Amino acid sequence: MKKRLLSAAAVSFLGMIINAQQIKFEEYDLPNGLHVILHQDNTAPVVTTGVMYHVGAKDEAVGRTGMAHFFEHLLFEGTKNIKRGDWFKIVSSNGGTNNANTTNDRTYYYETFPSNNEQLGLWMESERMKSGTVNQIGVDTQREVVKEEKRLRMDNQPYGNLFTAVQNNLFTKHPYHWSTIGSMEDLNAATLSEFQDFYKKFYVPNNATLVVAGDIKPEQTKKWILEYYGDIPKGKLYPKNFPKDEPITKExxxxxxxxxxxxxxxxxxxxxxxxxxxxxxxxxxxxxxxxxxxxxxxxxxxxxxxxxxxxxxxxxxxxxxxxxxxxxxxxxxxxxxxxxxxxxxxxxxxxxxxxxxxxxxxxxxxxxxxxxxxxxxxxxxxxxxxxxxxxxxxxxxxxxxxxxxxxxxxxxxxxxxxxxxxxxxxxxxxxxxxxxx
Known part of the structure; x- marks a missing residue:
């Protein structure tokens, strides 16, 4: 009985802590449509800069699956002002870490730096947005990387394609039908111009959300955001009118x-x-x-x-x-x-x-x-x-x-x-x- 009372008290205390921990943030849009979210937390001297693009595997064309995930790799190749192969060197040499991930619905890139390098993180993500390098050498290099990832994580892994089998059969019309990583055939068939078109279509500020969280001074952060992102042209947004599957009524x-x-x-x-x-x-x-x-x-x-x-x-x-x-x-x-x-x-x-x-x-x-x-x-x-x-x-x-x-x-x-x-x-x-x- 005593233990149960203690447990209830602990749960109540945890609830009070959670209720007190409202996460404060500020959000606004730039004129080019980029949505910005700022969260200030000065308890530790770190800042995460992330950009989430509203593009995932479901936005791909039939016969060109895997494109969204491919860009998760390709856009670390470099930019107009970041030489090929230098992205990770810049991050690590400035005390930071970075990563990216893709789902059926979105692609997310982020860096976490000591807060004295906040400006660097903002600049790097703006470079990725406005001048990511999409050329033949990058496509050829990352195509092999992605194909090897598919072999290791799925094709040669026990039960590695099981979730793909679920998607293939649960959805027949909606593009959730295919896996995020796509197929070998589609990755091989995609041309450079198709990759370039995909970048121009989806990697635009009004299809993106920039989040800056951590040890920031919001007014200074806003100035840097306007400086680095404000002149990136707005793109055309495409409707997400995906075909819908009929309800399943028979096993x-x-x-x-x-x-x-x-x-x-x-x-x-x-x-x-x-x-x-x-x-x-x-x-x-x-x-x-x-x-x-x-x-x-x-x-x-x-x-x-x-x-x-x-x-x-x-x-x-x-x-x-x-x-x-x-x-x-x-x-x-x-x-x-x-x-x-x-x-x-x-x-x-x-x-x-x-x-x-x-x-x-x-x-x-x-x-x-x-x-x-x-x-x-x-x-x-x-x-x-x-x-x-x-x-x-x-x-x-x-x-x-x-x-x-x-x-x-x-x-x-x-x-x-x-x-x-x-x-x-x-x-x-x-x-x-x-x-x-």
């Missing part, structure tokens, strides 16, 4: 083979709403309840107690236009697919007919409070959250409201979401099997 089963595996895997995948909708938050909590940690429902039952599965997971992938909720299971020994499917379906049925316990509900709330604190515990994390919330969610201030959304999710909401989205006639079953030799 479909497909088989995919993988030469790199010895054990089969089974996926039960459902198409779900955009991450802008509250149901996406509910499904996040639902997936955590089912398989986050060794005490979760599916792990405890199928892996720990009954030893029917070597691995089992439920995950919710939130995307801008739709979502993916899927169960993934690798059987233990001779366990049949139908056994795993029946057990997973039984847990779904429980969720659809019985409210989760108050204890499990509070555990979920604690998990998401911790997750929120961790994701915004660094300047880099805050910068990424601010940019993501503006570009993909349409509300920068979600950084201060998102936890309240999770807190507002009730046990009844979880039951309703399970009823609405996790029905057999709404899913794709993927039998991911070893390739016969």
């Amino acid at each position: 479909k089963e497909v088989t995919v083979t993988d030469k790199n595996i010895q054990l089969p895997a089974y996926v039960f995948a459902y198409r779900t709403p955009s991450n802008k909708e509250k149901d996406a938050y509910i499904l996040d909590m639902l997936s955590s309840y089912l398989s986050n940690g060794k005490s979760s429902v599916l792990y405890k039952k199928l892996v720990d107690q009954e030893k029917k599965a070597l691995q089992v997971q439920a995950f919710n992938q939130g995307l801008e236009d739709a979502g993916i909720f899927a169960f993934f299971a690798i059987p233990m020994g001779s366990t049949a697919k139908n056994t795993l499917q029946s057990d997973i379906d039984a847990e779904i049925k429980k969720l659809q007919t019985t409210l989760i316990s108050e204890e499990d509900y509070q555990k979920l709330q604690n998990q998401f409070e911790n997750q929120f604190v961790n994701s915004n515990s660094s300047i880099q994390g805050i910068a990424s959250s601010l940019a993501t919330n503006h570009v993909l969610m349409g509300d920068t201030n979600l950084i201060n409201k998102e936890l309240d959304i999770y807190r507002s999710v009730s046990r009844q909401d979880i039951m309703n979401a399970a009823k609405k989205y996790l029905n057999p006639n709404q899913r794709i079953i993927i039998n991911y099997l070893p390739e016969k030799k």
Whole structure:
């Protein structure tokens, strides 16, 4: 009893801390359409400068997949004023770090420097935006880099193409149909002029959000931003009218083979709403309840107690236009697919007919409070959250409201979401099997 009281007090204290930690920011637009977000935090002498472009794999043309991710590599080649091969040298020699990443919906580049090099980070990202080097030597070099990355991460990795199989079958019309990294054939076929056109089309200020977070003096930062970005011409914005898939109303089963595996895997995948909708938050909590940690429902039952599965997971992938909720299971020994499917379906049925316990509900709330604190515990994390919330969610201030959304999710909401989205006639079953030799 004493331990439970202490735990409740600790949770209450954590809640007070979180409520007190409102993340302050300022945002505005330059005349060329560049959206700027500033967050001042002078507790540590570091600054993150990030630029998120609203271009991802879904913006690619059929037959030219992989272009968005390709630029994540290509735009470190250099600029008009940064020689080829010097980007990383400049960053490291000035005490900084940098990285980039691409999703189906956006591409994000950032540098973190000691705050006395804030101006350098701003200048470098402006160079990338207005004069990134897109020439044949860079394309040829990075094409091989990306192809090798695809071989290492996907083609030669056990279960490396499993998520691609999910995308291929869950979406047939929407460009979420293909993977972010694209195909070898498309990467080989793309010409220099196509890469140059892609850069001109999407790497424009009115398709970008600049975030500067950390030990800054906002008025000085604004002057540098105007100096470096203000004269970059506005580009044409293209409508994102992507074809939509009809609702899944009949269960479909497909088989995919993988030469790199010895054990089969089974996926039960459902198409779900955009991450802008509250149901996406509910499904996040639902997936955590089912398989986050060794005490979760599916792990405890199928892996720990009954030893029917070597691995089992439920995950919710939130995307801008739709979502993916899927169960993934690798059987233990001779366990049949139908056994795993029946057990997973039984847990779904429980969720659809019985409210989760108050204890499990509070555990979920604690998990998401911790997750929120961790994701915004660094300047880099805050910068990424601010940019993501503006570009993909349409509300920068979600950084201060998102936890309240999770807190507002009730046990009844979880039951309703399970009823609405996790029905057999709404899913794709993927039998991911070893390739016969």
